[in-house]
Amino acid sequence: MQLRRHDVLDGAIAILDEYGLADLTMRRLASSLHVQPGALYWHFPNKQTLLGAVADRILEPIDAPVTAVSWDGQLLELAHRLRDALLSIRDGAELVSATYASRLTTTQAREKFVKAALRAGMPRPEAELAAYTLLYYVLGHTVDEQSRMQMDSYGALTEDASPLFETPDATARFDFGLQLFVGGVRNRLGDRVRA
Amino acid sequence: MQLRRHDVLDGAIAILDEYGLADLTMRRLASSLHVQPGALYWHFPNKQTLLGAVADRILEPIDAPVTAVSWDGQLLELAHRLRDALLSIRDGAELVSATYASRLTTTQAREKFVKAALRAGMPRPEAELAAYTLLYYVLGHTVDEQSRMQMDSYGALTEDASPLFETPDATARFDFGLQLFVGGVRNRLGDRVRA
DNA sequence: ACCTGAACACCGTTCAAGT
DNA sequence: ACCTGAACACCGTTCAAGT
Secondary structure: OOOOHHHHHHHHHHHHHHHOHHHOOHHHHHHHOOOOHHHHHHHOOOHHHHHHHHHHHHHHHHHOOOOOOOHHHHHHHHHHHHHHHHHOOOOHHHHHHHHOOOHHHHOHHHHHHHHHHHHOOOOHHHHHHHHHHHHHHHHHHHHHHHHHHHHHHOOOOOOOOOOOOOOOOHHHHHHHHHHHHHHHHHHHHHHHHHO | OOOOHHHHHHHHHHHHHHHOHHHOOHHHHHHHOOOOHHHHHHHOOOHHHHHHHHHHHHHHHHHOOOOOOOHHHHHHHHHHHHHHHHHOOOOHHHHHHHHOOOHHHHOHHHHHHHHHHHHOOOOHHHHHHHHHHHHHHHHHHHHHHHHHHHHHHOOOOOOOOOOOOOOOOHHHHHHHHHHHHHHHHHHHHHHHHHO
């Protein structure tokens, strides 16, 4: 019957997925676990830390080894895996982008992106900058995409014909930006070779 | 002595710049204006709307006409202007990126980016996607940059040698991603021409 | 070691009533 | 038209005290 750190995280994920980030409060989480709010503070020093742990959970799938061999294939694979992880749970993108203010730096995910960029033939410092550029894009796009899903699901049901959705589906739009990025990297490497 | 909508915004900006977004509460704002909290709700329906108005204020400088003539010059100019606007006030990037969950759609800023992309020779749907891609990058980069400025200013004073800051300065790092993006657009246009 | 009870210092929002 | 007073329904966090 004892409350474990693991159970707290499970409870947090459950509330997040059912009711959304706004309803993920310490008090609500405590009561869903049949426990007083203060009890949570034995397992986590504060809410921010708890949310960080939830974010890590969401991003776990990214740690699987990359199967693609080409650098661009690896980047695409990683970007899609990140997006999929964020979309796998309600408000996942918002939570991760909010708690990772600068925590992306510490993440394994970041290092994986960097490695793929290194494989493309970029020097370390450039590869890191390129990795960040791609991460910003994936996060920004996915936060936007997910918030629109929420808005569409209840309320404004495509009232005024969303001005942008003649464009295929969300995945195709995501891929467009990805291709732009990969093209940018390719373009830069080309310059270097020709110089 | 009457409170005007304009004064409320001025007060909000003042609190934001002096104490940060976390301290920008309706109650704190009200008391800084020597008024009861409820008074604010005569001028704004809720906090979200007020923050939206603050965000619009911050982004005003972007509405100035673009001086560059080439499409890539225009994109660089707009991106820098956006970044400068966000950095001009404490937590500006965080506020804008938080309140513009999907409000970027409605913004003049977005349309300006689209126009520059059209000028590059992209068809409408692609130009819109490219504009979003760039916007996500600028917002993501600037939120990160500004949050790090805050962290550096008090507290963790580059204790463990921030792993990434051998790279020049923030502006140079920003430009790297910009060039990557422009290169991506150029690359894509090249394909089209050659095809 | 792990949790309760109870408090502290806050929030955003509403709304009758005042002027 | 514009604001006050006062309440409602919440927050995150702390900490003595219990088991």
